[in-house]
C-alpha cells in the first residue's frame with residue numbers, strides 16, 4: 194500500500210444546460226450534457242496521524258477564495274468517507290488547483306471527487322462504486338460527473354449521471370476565466386428565477402446536443418450548445434457578452450458561458466484554431482487556456 198496517492202480530476206463544461214423552475218427543496222431540475230476537459234486539479238493525500246489541508250495554485254487561480262478549514266469540500270469528502278466506514282479519515286492533503294475558483298467549471302466538485310478516490314485508496318477503504326457515487330451526490334450536484342468524466346447526461350439536480358458514447362472526435366476549447374472574481378452559483382440560480390418567474394418545471398431537452406455529439410461534427414455541436422443560465426450570468430456580468438462576441442469574431446465556432454459562469458469557453462474547429470484564438474485573447478491581456486476533451490474523470494496518477 195502506497196503512503197502517498199495523487200488523484201487528478203477534470204473541469205467540466207455543460208454543453209447543454211436546461212434548467213426548470215425550482216423544486217420544493219429549492220434545487221432546480223436539470224437536463225444537462227456534461228463534458229470533461231483537460232484542465233485539472235490534483236489532490237495529493239499522504240499518510241499522517243492527523244488531518245491537514247494545504248493548497249498550491251496556478252497563477253491565474255485566486256487561491257485566497259479557497260477556504261482551508263472544515264468548509265472546504267475536500268474536508269467534507271473526508272467526513273463522508275469516515276461516516277460511511279466508521280473509521281477516522283485523516284491525512285495530509287494538498288490541492289493543486291489549475292481550475293479557476295467559482296468559475297462555473299466545477300473546480301470544488303473536481304477536488305471532492307479526487308479526494309474521495311485518493312483517501313479511499315490511501316486508507317484501503319475499498320468503497321464500492323455505488324457508495325462513491327452516492328456520497329459524491331450528497332457532496333454536490335456536479336460531484337458524480339467529476340468521478341465519471343467523458344460525456345454524460347445529467348438529470349435530477351445534475352447528480353444523476355448517465356454516460357454518453359465517446360466518439361473519436363476531440364473537442365478543442367479555449368477557456369477564459371474572469372479577471373474580476375467569480376460568480377456564486379446560488380446567486381446565478383436566484384437571478385435565473387428572477388428573470389424567469391413561473392418557469393416550467395421541465396428543463397429544456399438536450400436532444401440537439403446529444404445528436405450533435407453522436408455525429409462527431411464540431412460545427413453541428415457549436416450550433417447546438419445551449420445554456421439556460423447564460424442570460425442570468427451575462428445580466429450579472431455584462432462584460433461576458435462582449436467577450437463572447439470578441440472570441441466569435443476571432444475564429445471560435447461558438448462561445449458560451451460555462452455553467453453558472455463567469456468563465457467563458459469557446460469551441461474551436463481544431464487545435465490550430467484554438468491556439469490562434471488563445472493568442473489573440475492573451476494579446477488583449479486576458480488569461481486564455483487551451484484544453485481539449487473529453488478526458489477521464491477522477492483518476493490515479495501515481496501510487497498504483
Ligand SMILES: C[C@](O)(CO)[C@H](O)COP(=O)(O)OP(=O)(O)OC[C@H]1O[C@@H](n2ccc(N)nc2=O)[C@H](O)[C@@H]1O
Pocket residue numbers: 207210219220221222223225297299302332333334335336349350351378379382452453
Ligand atoms: C451550475 C452547475 O454547475 C451546472 O452543472 C450546477 O448546477 C451547480 O452544481 P454544484 O455547484 O455542484 O451545486 P450544489 O453544490 O449541489 O448546490 C449549490 C447551490 O446551487 C443551487 N443549485 C444547484 C444545483 C441545482 N440543480 N439547482 C440549484 O438551484 C442551489 O442554490 C444550491 O444550494
Ligand SMILES: Nc1ncnc2c1ncn2[C@@H]1O[C@H](COP(=O)(O)OP(=O)(O)OP(=O)(O)O)[C@@H](O)[C@H]1O
Pocket residue numbers: 258259260264265266267288293294295296297298299300301302304305335375376378452453454
Ligand atoms: N476545494 C475547493 N475548491 C474551490 N472552492 C471551494 C473548495 N472548497 C470549498 N470551496 C468554496 O466553494 C465555492 C465554489 O467553488 P467552485 O470553484 O467549486 O465553484 P464553481 O466552479 O463555480 O462550481 P460549479 O461549477 O460546480 O457551480 C468557492 O467560492 C469556495 O468558497
